[in-house]
Amino acid sequence: MATQPFTLDDLKRILLEAAGADENVDLDGDILDTDFEELSYESLAILETCGRIEREYGIALDDTVVTEAKTPRALLEVVNTQLADVATAA
Template sequence: MPTQSFTLDDLRRVLLEAAGADESVDLDGDILDTDFEELSYESLAILETCGRIEREYGISLDDDVVTEAKTPRALLGLVNTQLAGLPAAA
């Protein structure tokens, strides 16, 4: 069974579906280490994004851990950890 992974392109798509995008933000740029707040996504938008990820990928993301993921890189790490079946780091 191939291992499924969640990519930056997947995250961009889900962010746009869940919360849209501020016209002044370029999600196609180098955003891996940019805070979600700088990308105009507040915590509610990230929780909605995570809910969509959970439904689409059949995983469960702990809200407390998700709120600590301040950048796309951190969120990608959490999602891919769950997809790999590994315990999430607190």
């Protein structure tokens, strides 16, 4: 289980591992508020990404995350909130 915040770099690494990257998309740019669809990641890719995050960080994400977290910033907030909740409960 992670004790540090989940960062954009963590998310980019897991996105690349889970679904690769469209060669026309620059993940190194300012993507925090860019819709995942604009980044060429559809719901199946986000579902796989969330599964990898759950396994790697020992958390459980609600199923609605896939449909509600439309941007990297939104997903980072959900994951970090869950990590904080788990740390508080420990």
